[in-house]
Amino acid sequence: MPPTDRISDDSGQREDAVLKAISRIVSASHIPAGEVHIGDDAAVLEPTVGSTVISTDVSVWGIHLDPKFFSLHDFGYKSVAAAVSDLAAMGARPEACVIAVTAPKGTDLIAIHQGIAEAALMTSCPVVGGDLSTGNDITLAVTVVGECPDSKPILRSGAKVGEFIFVTGPLGRASAGLRLRRAGADLDNELVLAQRRPYPRLREGLTARDANVSAMMDLSDGLALDLNRMADASGVGFELDQVPVADGATLEEALSGGEDYELIIVTPDPETLLHLSKERSQIQPILIGRTVSDTSVRNFEGQPLTPRGWQHSL
Amino acid sequence: MPPTDRISDDSGQREDAVLKAISRIVSASHIPAGEVHIGDDAAVLEPTVGSTVISTDVSVWGIHLDPKFFSLHDFGYKSVAAAVSDLAAMGARPEACVIAVTAPKGTDLIAIHQGIAEAALMTSCPVVGGDLSTGNDITLAVTVVGECPDSKPILRSGAKVGEFIFVTGPLGRASAGLRLRRAGADLDNELVLAQRRPYPRLREGLTARDANVSAMMDLSDGLALDLNRMADASGVGFELDQVPVADGATLEEALSGGEDYELIIVTPDPETLLHLSKERSQIQPILIGRTVSDTSVRNFEGQPLTPRGWQHSL
Known part of the structure; x- marks a missing residue:
């Protein structure tokens, strides 16, 4: 949803321009035919094969990672890697992720998104959409979607006695x-x-x-x-x-x-x-x-x- | 990812206990066979029919909605409704949503999640997972997944001349x-x-x-x-x-x-x-x-x- 108060000054970068710069950084180099990634109301992916697996993970700069010892690039990377790990834990194959960011004006959003892009590439989990808002905290909410062809996801609740x-x-x-x-x-x-x-x-x-x-x-x-x-x-x-x-x-x-x-x-x-x-x-x-x-x-x-x-x- | 510093005092409610209370509020009354909602590393949904559509939306309390005039219940409701609207805009049918929340200690998380649950019920978009973190801001990142049986999602880029x-x-x-x-x-x-x-x-x-x-x-x-x-x-x-x-x-x-x-x-x-x-x-x-x-x-x-x-x- 849009903010209650309109941004009246044009001194900051405007949302659409920032989104364009970010989308250049995080966009996958190859977008499969029939898919639509960043830029529309929602991203469009091919139908999932087997069960769809979905998880969301939120991190706060200064709480989940200490600015004294680490960089915003690290923060972007780790946030995505941690979310993708939840797919690994189900035995799922990554399909895509979407990223919601809040940050104060003037935050180096480029560094954050370079970290995001690096982790997305490493884990073959393309960033297909996102959202941005101003806020006091720098927060990253990463939602990952995966699929489990051929058999069911593995739950944490399935352990039996004597295994x-x-x-x-x-x-x-x-x-x-x-x-x-x-x-x-x-x-x-x-x-x-x-x-x-x-x-x-x-x-x-x-x-x-x-x-x-x-x-x-x-x-x-x-x-x-x-x-x-x-x-x-x-x-x-x-x-x-x-x-x-x-x-x-x-x-x-x-x-x-x-x-x-x-x-x-x-x-x-x-x-x-x-x-x-x-x-x-x-x-x-x-x-x-x-x-x-x-x-x-x-x-x-x-x-x-x-x-x-x-x-x-x- | 977990925070850098362990929570050493037990005065606040503990994460697992809070998650249980929240999951009782937002859980769908009927979970389809073969699906797994809140509680595992990731939620498990049936394979999507037609294209999968996904969108994320982040809102900040005090920026997107003014605490002087509205309630946290309103904030939870609107955050979900705004995200689901992106599915409507594609011509998609809601499948599920996941919610990532940050909030300072002592925030009325119950009120927020009652609003979330109300919008999820109204829009037939069940909450299947989430994440919680402490933070200075109250933020809600809502990710919605939908599907488009029978035909393709409608994009904003498809308008032709003379329509x-x-x-x-x-x-x-x-x-x-x-x-x-x-x-x-x-x-x-x-x-x-x-x-x-x-x-x-x-x-x-x-x-x-x-x-x-x-x-x-x-x-x-x-x-x-x-x-x-x-x-x-x-x-x-x-x-x-x-x-x-x-x-x-x-x-x-x-x-x-x-x-x-x-x-x-x-x-x-x-x-x-x-x-x-x-x-x-x-x-x-x-x-x-x-x-x-x-x-x-x-x-x-x-x-x-x-x-x-x-x-x-x-």
Whole structure:
């Protein structure tokens, strides 16, 4: 909807002109026949194949990413990558995203959209539309749409008792990167890059769906919180034997640091998952434990793994 | 993505608890078999029939709606209605929406979501997912997905020379309602209601698509601005003979007041449009003028209708 008060001065850039500049940055280089991206009331995409999967994610500059240590380009990139990770977590293939931005006058919208465009390209999730408004905060709401050809999306609620719990990589990298950056590490430090430039596990999610796993979710808020959420949704408990800690990260960062965007995968059939991953030359998922019938059992090395990690206080 | 700093105090409501309360308010009463709405990494919808149409719209409390004169319930309602109007403008059928909210701690999220739920119900556009973050501003980013069975969505760029321009109703109501409310009118004044509770022209949009109209868009920013945008996109000029002014509104409000959410429809075949509208007992579209070949001609009653209306200064 338009704002209540008309903008009477022409000193700022006008909305249509800004939108044109941004659309040049984020537009896909190839738009499939029959599709319409930025510029109309809505974007037009080909009909989805299989179930349509949709998710929205909002980030606030200064809350989700600290301006003292990171750039608006990072903010644009991470916002899109985090949203696309929700598609990976369903085993979905990205179809498109739309971006809603608020920002104070004078904000470097170009830098934000260059970050958005980079993540959209990396994840094959073209930006097909957006909206802009002035505001006090810089906020980015990214909505992603994906599809699941051939089989159903994998839910977090599908885990059964006696199944095997995997993660797609060592944990704690993003959290360690944040700690290092705060202590003065360079932007191109490997762990700082894990924090600034997460890459959603799209191929691993597709492979897990092909392997008929029973439950999956992405690790955005940390293993301790997210695995407890999955156990709640599935009505199971869990016993973890080991958690892979990334080089340079602490065990606590691996357990409760967020933003790794690795996947938790639960399956009754680990052989197929590992076989398909190997056959496709992908990351070998790492076995960390088993689901159990007693829903009150949420253990790591025999001790309770209490939910802790990133939660907003609203 | 999660925030950089963990919330250390538990004095606020915790995210998961708030999300549960909100999901009870906005959840559809009937969820189709095979679909998954709120609660997983992403929502799962049935495959779309015909083209998928998607649009996002962001509103900021205090910029798009004035807290002195309106409520958070109004804000939730209008944000969804305005987004759904973009589906109407394509001739699409609503499929679902997702909502991203930022708000300071202590904000009445319940009121916002009651407004959201009301508009979702009114427009048959169920809320299937969302995200929440703290922020200084109250912002609502609404993303709507729709589908176009049987034929293609109607673009704003499809108008040809010598076609007929219609609107779906008298203009200026929302703008007049804002003026009256500021002057002390009651919330249930008919024009104030047009401002607070716009209803997207979904049925009229579907009928226009069935009538094979050539171009369509919704009037969110006022006729003067939006019709010029449509003329730019289509590469045509226009001559308007008359503009229907709503009872209680001024001519200027009809020309440049935004938020009426009526549709502009351009067609080479007005008989079919009028016939189908009548047959379906719908609003009869009102003829306001013709498209012309000289793109520099943008006239109302022989005088230039310059682009003016709601534009952000960014």
